[in-house]
């Protein structure tokens with residue numbers, strides 16, 4: 001049945017058949033996370049990084065109603081140019097996009113779902129969604145967190161952005177049984193910076209140990225994903241004061257304009273980029289490569 005909807009490219013399919021190493025990559029980061037042409041260049045380069053580290057990249061999106069696992073260069077370029085016109089697609093949107101034969105850029109949640117359908121266990125991205133500031137009133141909690149609670153995929157990221165309430169995000173993950181691992185850190189990174197003031201659940205210092213952890217969790221059939229938090233390399237992290245001010249300004253403007261629902265995250269990301277004059281974009285690009293590298297190493301050891 002699923003076969004009618006899923007379209008896995010040949011390279012990825014062959015790698016999965018021989019139980020090799022595959023790393024999933026999302027597409028909302030391409031359409032909504034970065035401007036053109038940096039989005040497309042980054043998407044190509046992170047694929048190269050994954051290959052260099054002995055894994056096969058599988059960029060995921062929905063195109064013309066097909067759940068695509070492993071986009072071609074042309075398909076990535078198409079999504080990158082289409083940008084915000086592409087529908088940001090999370091779990092609730094998938095049936096509509098598929099039945100109407102539309103294009104959907106998949107979020108962390110939707111990419112996890114399609115990865116699991118394809119049999120991919122490791123996924124690299126920039127940052128995950130979480131509980132937004134004021135989430136206790138607005139109920140703005142990313143569907144990424146619910147997905148992590150039930151779908152068996154590890155998500156390698158640079159931690160939650162401080163556009164979110166990091167404390168509430170961690171509480172939500174704890175309640176839902178989602179382990180948050182720190183790669184060579186006991187402090188949770190906050191995307192643009194290596195520090196957040198919050199601890200991870202467990203620090204694991206090698207890709208072998210992380211692979212062991214994942215294998216154990218999956219073997220024990222403890223349903224759900226894992227957050228692997230990988231701090232941005234020191235030389236690319238942002239000044240904490242600069243980024244904090246930019247984020248505060250972005251959050252304030254979103255509140256004034258009443259931005260909500262699925263528009264809220266892309267709005268905040270775009271504002272932060274504007275306020276920092278592109279400085280945040282540089283950091284964002286580098287941390288994606290860093291995550292692609294770690295995810296590939298973990299996937300090859302699984």
Ligand code: PSU
Nearest residue numbers: 028029033107108127129142143262265
């Ligand atoms: N955080 C980032 N960059 C991103 C996103 C989040 O630092 O590009 C994207 C991801 O695709 C993530 C989605 O899954 O935003 C979360 O959106 P929401 O909060 O609406 O669930």
Ligand code: MN
Nearest residue numbers: 140141142261
């Ligand atoms: Mn939301």
